[in-house]
Amino acid sequence: MRLYSGTTEQFQLDTTMNRIADKLKIAFFSYFGYNPGNSEVHSWQNSLRALSSLFEYSKLNDHGIILEYQLPMSSKRLDCLVCGRDTESRDNAVIIELKQWEKSSESDGDNEVQTWVGGRLRDILHPSVQVGQYKAYLRDYHSAFYDEVDPVMLNACAYLHNYPLARDDAVFATKFNEVMEKNPMFTKDDVVKLKDFLVKNLNSGEGIEVLRRIEKSSYRPSKQLMEHVAGMIHGNPEYTLLDEQLVVYDKVLSSAREGFSNGKKTVIIVKGGPGTGKSVIAINLMADLSSMKYNTHYATGSRAFTSTLREILGKRTTSQLRFFNDYVRAEEANVVDVLIADEAHRLWHKDMSRFTPKKYRSDTPIIDHMIRGPPRFWCSSSMTGRS
Numbered sequence: 067m068r069l070y071s072g073t074t075e076q077f078q079l080d081t082t083m084n085r086i087a088d089k090l091k092i093a094f095f096s097y098f099g100y101n102p103g104n105s106e107v108h109s110w111q112n113s114l115r116a117l118s119s120l121f122e123y124s125k126l127n128d129h130g131i132i133l134e135y136q137l138p139m140s141s142k143r144l145d146c147l148v149c150g151r152d153t154e155s156r157d158n159a160v161i162i163e164l165k166q167w168e169k170s171s172e173s174d175g176d177n178e179v180q181t182w183v184g185g186r187l188r189d190i191l192h193p194s195v196q197v198g199q200y201k202a203y204l205r206d207y208h209s210a211f212y213d214e215v216d217p218v219m220l221n222a223c224a225y226l227h228n229y230p231l232a233r234d235d236a237v238f239a240t241k242f243n244e245v246m247e248k249n250p251m252f253t254k255d256d257v258v259k260l261k262d263f264l265v266k267n268l269n270s271g272e273g274i275e276v277l278r279r280i281e282k283s284s285y286r287p288s289k290q291l292m293e294h295v296a297g298m299i300h301g302n303p304e305y306t307l308l309d310e311q312l313v314v315y316d317k318v319l320s321s322a323r324e325g326f327s328n329g330k331k332t333v334i335i336v337k338g339g340p341g342t343g344k345s346v347i348a349i350n351l352m353a354d355l356s357s358m359k360y361n362t363h364y365a366t367g368s369r370a371f372t373s374t375l376r377e378i379l380g381k382r383t384t385s386q387l388r389f390f391n392d393y394v395r396a397e398e399a400n401v402v403d404v405l406i407a408d409e410a411h412r413l414w415h416k417d418m419s420r421f422t423p424k425k426y427r428s429d430t431p432i433i434d435h436m437i438r439g440p441p442r443f444w445c446s447s448s449m450t451g452r453s
Contacts, residue, residue, distance in 0.1 A: 069093040069134035071281070073274060074126050074148065077133075081118035087111045090134060113164040116227035117146060124261040126150070129268060130277025137200065138207050138285035140385065144200055149276035150268035152219065157276045158267045159211075161204075161222040163197040168228050172236045177245075179236045192242050193224030198249040206291040207385055210283035218280060221267050223260070224251040231255035286361055287386065295383055296357035307350055311343045318351055322360075322404055335410070348406045349375075352386070360403040363388050365436070367409060393436045405436060 069090045070077075080086040087110040094102045114133070121127075130149035137144070146162040170181040178189040191199075201222040205211045210218045229237075231253045238246075252260040307315055318334055325332045338344050348364060355362040365388045366372050375387050390407065410433075 067097060067136040068132045069097070069143075071130070071132045071277060074121050074129040074131050077114075077131050078118045078122055078127075081115055086114050086118075094134075109164075109166060112166060113145070113227065117162065117164060117225070120225070120257065120260065120264075121148075123257065124264050126264060126268060126271075128271030129273030130275075131273075132277065132280075137203055138385065140203075142200070147280075148264070148268065148273070149218075149280065150273035151270035151276065152267050153269060155270055157216070157218040157279065159218055159220050159276065159280065160264060160267055161197055161200055161220070163193055163200070163222070163224040165193055165224060165226045166228050167226050168230075170236045172239065176241065179239075192237065192245065192251075193226065194242060194245045194249040194251045197222040197224050198245055201249065202382070203385070206288050206382060207285055208280070208283060209286055209288075210280045212288040212290070213283075218276060219267070221263075222249045223263060224249070225260060226251065226253050229253040287356075289359065291382060291386075292356040292359060292361075295362075295379065295386060296353045307346065308343070311347050315347050315350055318347070319354065322351075322355065326360075326403070345408055348408050351404075351406055355404050356386075362386065362404040362406065363402050364406045364408065365390055365392070366407070371408070390432050390436065393432070407436065 070086075070093060077086065080089060087107050090110050091102060091107055121129075126148065128150070132147040132149075133145070135144040135147050136142070144161055145164040147159055148162065149157075149159045152158045167181050170179040171187075173180045173189045175189055177191055177195045179192055180187050181190050182188075183190060201220055205220060211220050226237075232238075237251065250259075250263060252263070314336055318336070321332050321334055336344055336347065352362050352364045363386055364375070366375075367390045369389070372387050372389060376384055379387070393405070
């Protein structure tokens with residue numbers, strides 16, 4: 067999902083004619099079913115005007131642009147993705163994270179600074195850390211950026227267009243040197259440096275073809291990511307299968323293979339009391355199916371449990387470890403090969419989230435969305451006597 071896409075030339079015209087924020091507002095309402103907040107609209111008006119001026123100065127007139135680009139299986143949106151070709155005619159894209167910050171202060175966190183957001187001082191990810199996460203996410207989950215033959219090259223930067231340059235400022239602390247080297251941050255005084263960065267990666271233009279390639283590509287975890295998931299679990303004694311656990315594991319794995327060969331969906335419910343190892347079975351299935359290059363998701367209804375798993379398996383696994391109601395909003399069927407639902411007895415009847423877009427709201431039980439929607443194969447674990 068994106069709220070705006072087209073040429074940089076059209077974007078500059080829409081900004082000059084003071085209609086870019088209105089276009090985004092209309093697209094937002096069409097998708098989510100409610101209007102964006104005033105603060106977000108004002109942010110679009112201010113930041114996109116600065117971005118348009120930057121593009122005009124950099125002569126980026128033959129390029130593709132996507133605004134408010136939602137990451138797959140996530141509520142996070144990129145501010146801007148601008149596309150083109152570099153000096154060697156390689157397809158290229160640059161993520162630009164826009165910030166209206168004017169000052170910040172130090173934070174005790176390794177990846178954070180403090181700045182005034184939402185009416186108070188908060189710990190917020192450093193802009194280079196944030197945009198670096200977006201870059202890593204796309205490289206892991208968007209096939210255009212990990213195609214082994216000819217991937218779209220991907221770079222990222224942050225543009226703090228209201229921020230005065232001060233080298234002793236918190237955002238330039240030495241702990242951020244490495245991440246800023248990988249994903250540079252530019253203040254309002256760095257316009258020439260930012261122009262040089264963009265031109266270096268996009269100076270050959272022809273960005274619409276690159277944009278179309280990105281929009282037509284699929285969302286699917288890369289081979290490297292699936293190997294990472296498997297590697298974090300294999301060999302860990304905490305996840306060793308014993309006795310009946312291995313029997314159940316073999317049954318689920320053989321049914322999954324059969325489902326892939328005959329094209330039919332299969333649902334398996336694994337029952338057992340607390341401590342019987344249902345989650346151990348589920349984690350091993352995720353590891354082994356991932357190593358077999360199947361797009362496998364692990365879903366729960368518990369935020370605490372899912373957060374713990376993400377800490378164990380690493381930040382890269384965020385989109386493989388999901389919540390039940392995430393699948394209400396899935397736009398394509400059969401994107402996920404295997405969906406493992408742990409503690410399925412926690413499945414509530416329907417999505418209760420106020421953030422669910424209006425077009426996805428219905429009385430259809432979440433379990434129906436999960437079975438009929440994304441997965442080709444579905445497996446759940448439940449407490450004994452409940453399903």
